[in-house]
Amino acid sequence: MSRLLQSRAVVPVAVFVGVLILYILTLTGVHTFDAYSYAAAVQTKPWRETFHPHHLLYGPLGAATYQLAQLIGYRGAALLPLQLINALAGASGVTIWVMTLRWRTGRTDLALLGGGLLATAYAWWYYAVEVEVYTLAALFLIVGSARLLRLLDDPLWRRGWLWLGLAHSGAILFHQTNVLWALPVLLGWWLARWPESTAWPIRLRLLGGYLAVGLAMVGGSYAMVMIGLSGFRSWEQIRTWLFEYAATGFWGGPVGTETLRKLGEGWRLTLAEVGGGLLLLVLLAIVALAAPQLRRCWWRELALAGTWIAVYTLFFGWWEADNIEFWIATLLPLSLAVVLALACYAGRRRLVALGLAWAIVAVLLVQNGRSIAQRGNQENDADRQIVTLLAEVGATEDLYLVPNGLQELYLRYEFERPNVLALSLGVGDWEAGCAIIRAAIVRTTTAGYAVWIAEAVRNPPPALLERYRLDSAAVRTCFAPFATPTQRTVGETLYHVLTPIAQGEPDWIWRDWTLGWQPNFISGTRWDGGWSFVPGADPHLLSPPLDLNTASWSALEVTMATTLPGQHGQIYWIAPAAAATEERSVSWELIPDGAMHTYILPLSELPGWRGTLGLLRIDPVVAGDGAGRVTLERVRLLR
Numbered sequence: 001m002s003r004l005l006q007s008r009a010v011v012p013v014a015v016f017v018g019v020l021i022l023y024i025l026t027l028t029g030v031h032t033f034d035a036y037s038y039a040a041a042v043q044t045k046p047w048r049e050t051f052h053p054h055h056l057l058y059g060p061l062g063a064a065t066y067q068l069a070q071l072i073g074y075r076g077a078a079l080l081p082l083q084l085i086n087a088l089a090g091a092s093g094v095t096i097w098v099m100t101l102r103w104r105t106g107r108t109d110l111a112l113l114g115g116g117l118l119a120t121a122y123a124w125w126y127y128a129v130e131v132e133v134y135t136l137a138a139l140f141l142i143v144g145s146a147r148l149l150r151l152l153d154d155p156l157w158r159r160g161w162l163w164l165g166l167a168h169s170g171a172i173l174f175h176q177t178n179v180l181w182a183l184p185v186l187l188g189w190w191l192a193r194w195p196e197s198t199a200w201p202i203r204l205r206l207l208g209g210y211l212a213v214g215l216a217m218v219g220g221s222y223a224m225v226m227i228g229l230s231g232f233r234s235w236e237q238i239r240t241w242l243f244e245y246a247a248t249g250f251w252g253g254p255v256g257t258e259t260l261r262k263l264g265e266g267w268r269l270t271l272a273e274v275g276g277g278l279l280l281l282v283l284l285a286i287v288a289l290a291a292p293q294l295r296r297c298w299w300r301e302l303a304l305a306g307t308w309i310a311v312y313t314l315f316f317g318w319w320e321a322d323n324i325e326f327w328i329a330t331l332l333p334l335s336l337a338v339v340l341a342l343a344c345y346a347g348r349r350r351l352v353a354l355g356l357a358w359a360i361v362a363v364l365l366v367q368n369g370r371s372i373a374q375r376g377n378q379e380n381d382a383d384r385q386i387v388t389l390l391a392e393v394g395a396t397e398d399l400y401l402v403p404n405g406l407q408e409l410y411l412r413y414e415f416e417r418p419n420v421l422a423l424s425l426g427v428g429d430w431e432a433g434c435a436i437i438r439a440a441i442v443r444t445t446t447a448g449y450a451v452w453i454a455e456a457v458r459n460p461p462p463a464l465l466e467r468y469r470l471d472s473a474a475v476r477t478c479f480a481p482f483a484t485p486t487q488r489t490v491g492e493t494l495y496h497v498l499t500p501i502a503q504g505e506p507d508w509i510w511r512d513w514t515l516g517w518q519p520n521f522i523s524g525t526r527w528d529g530g531w532s533f534v535p536g537a538d539p540h541l542l543s544p545p546l547d548l549n550t551a552s553w554s555a556l557e558v559t560m561a562t563t564l565p566g567q568h569g570q571i572y573w574i575a576p577a578a579a580a581t582e583e584r585s586v587s588w589e590l591i592p593d594g595a596m597h598t599y600i601l602p603l604s605e606l607p608g609w610r611g612t613l614g615l616l617r618i619d620p621v622v623a624g625d626g627a628g629r630v631t632l633e634r635v636r637l638l639r
Helices: 002-025 033-044 058-071 079-105 108-120 122-128 134-153 158-174 176-191 200-229 235-243 257-271 276-289 291-297 299-320 328-344 347-376 382-393 405-414 430-446 462-468 472-479
Strands: 399-402 420-422 451-454 486-490 493-498 507-509 518-527 531-542 555-562 568-574 585-589 597-602 615-619 630-638
Touching: 002 079, 002 108, 033 058, 033 079, 033 405, 058 079, 079 108, 079 122, 079 134, 079 328, 108 122, 108 328, 108 347, 122 134, 122 257, 122 328, 122 347, 134 158, 134 176, 134 299, 134 328, 158 176, 158 200, 176 200, 176 299, 200 235, 257 276, 257 299, 257 328, 276 291, 276 328, 276 347, 291 299, 291 328, 299 328, 328 347, 382 405, 382 486, 382 493, 399 405, 399 430, 405 420, 420 430, 430 451, 430 472, 555 568, 585 597, 615 630
Parallel strands: 399 420, 399 451
Antiparallel strands: 451 493, 486 493, 507 630, 518 531, 531 615, 531 630, 555 597, 555 630, 568 585, 568 615
C-alpha cells in the first residue's frame, strides 16, 4: 500500500514542483495597471480598506501575505510576495487538474497532457507570474470541477455538494463573475446519474445544500464587509460600492461584428500571442473528430464543458471580449474536452491526435515562454522608461498629467511624485474630470510649481479616446484656457509645460486663466481682453512664489482698465516668508474710463526695493462698488 501511495504521489509532486519552478523563473518584471494598483493598495491602505466588490478576498489576502513577508524579514515592495502567491496558486491548480483528469480518464499520459495545455496557455501562465485575482479564482473552480465531476457519478454524496458550494464560493469571492459557473453546476445536477429510486425532494435537498453554503459564504462575507467593516447603513451606500466600478463605462456595450472580432482575438491570445488562433482550431478539430464517440462515452462531461464555455463566452463577449484575463476559466473546459476526446481515439488516429496535442503543448511552452520573457523584461516597459526620464527633469511638487493610470502609479509610488493625474480621470464624467484637472493646474501654479501635460493628454490619440470614451473636442476645450509657451521633449515624449511665470520671465499676460495668481475678494471673473472681475472690499491678487534679485529689475509695468472712479492701485513686493508692508509698496492713480492703460512704476530708486523678491501682491483698486469692473491684461518687471 505504501508503494502504491508513493507511486500515486510521484506525478502530482513532480507536476507541482516543475510548474512552480517554471513560474518562479518567469516572474514578470513589468506589471499591468491593475497589478500595480493592487500592490500599492496593499502597501498603503489599512487592510479594512482593501476589499473590492468585484474580488472581495484578494485585497485582504494580499495584505496578509505582505505582512507575513515583512515578519520574516522581507523589505521590498508588495509585488513580489503577491506574485509568489499567484505562482503557488497556478502550480497548485495545474496539479489538481492533472489529478482530476487522471481520476476521470484512468490515464496518466492524458492527464499530463491536459495539465500541460493549462500550464503553458498564455493567459494561465502570464497571470500565474503577475499580480492578479484570476489565477486564485480559477484555482477554486478547479477544486469545484473535481467535486462536480465526481458528483456526476455519485450525486447522493451529500458532503460533495457542500464541498462544491464551498469551492464555488471561493471562486466568487475572488472574482464575482464566477457566479456564472452556477449554470454548469445546475446542469451537472440535472444530468447526474441519479438512481431511479431517488425522489425529487432528495435531489432538491442536496442541491439546496450546495446553494445554502454558497449563499452563506458569499452573502455572509459581503454583509460582513458592507455592514460590519464599512459601516454602510443605506441601500444607496451599498449600491454605490457594489456597482460604481462596473458603471464607469469601460465594459459592456452593443454587440456586433466588432464584438465577434474581439472575441476571436481574446480566444487567440488566451492560448498564445503568436499562432494562438491556429492552435485553437487544431484543438477544436481534435474534439470535433471524436464527437460521435464523445456523445456515447462522455456526453455528460461534454455537455458541462460546452455549457461552461457558452455561458462565459456570452457574458464576457459582451463585457470585454478581447481581455484574456476573463478567458482563463474557459481553459479548463477546453482542456477537459480535448482530453476526453483523445481518450476516445484508437489505433493510428490516436497516435496522430496525441502527437498533435503534445506538439501544441511544446509550441505553447516555447512560444509563450518567449512572449512572457519579453513582456516581463523591464527594458521593454515603455511606460516605466517614460516616467523615469520625466521624474529626472520634473520637481517633486510639480503636477504631472499623464495618459494612463500605470504611468500615474509609477510616478506616485516609485518616484514619490504625489501630484499626478491620468486622463482616465474623466471616464464616465469628463466635465467633472476636467474641473479636477483645471483646479489642480491652478493650485500647482499658484504654489509656484510647474505643470507637465503630456501631448497624449492634451491631444489624445484615437486609441485613448476609444478606451476612455472621451470626445477629442471636449478634451481640447478643457485645456484651451492654458496657453503653453513652453514645449519640451523628454526622451521621445512631448510635454506642454506650464510654469508659474508663464512667459519664462516675470511677465504675465492674462488671456484665459489665472497663470497661477491667487485671487482674493473678487467675483464675476470672465476672460474678456484679460482677467476681468468685480472687486470687493480689499481686493488683491497674489503671485506664485518668486525668487528674484531686486537689483536685476528697475520698474514694474501694469496694463489694466477700470470703470471705478477715484481709485488708485498698489503693488507690494514681499520678501520670502515676510508680510506685506507699506515701505515695500508703490501706488498709482487710475484712469477710470474703461480703456486699457499701461502704467510704468519706477522701483530702483525706492528705498524698499532691495533684497530678494519672493511674492508680488497687486491691489488693483482700493475697493469695489459691487458693479464696476477691473480688467488686468498684463503685469511684468522691467530690467
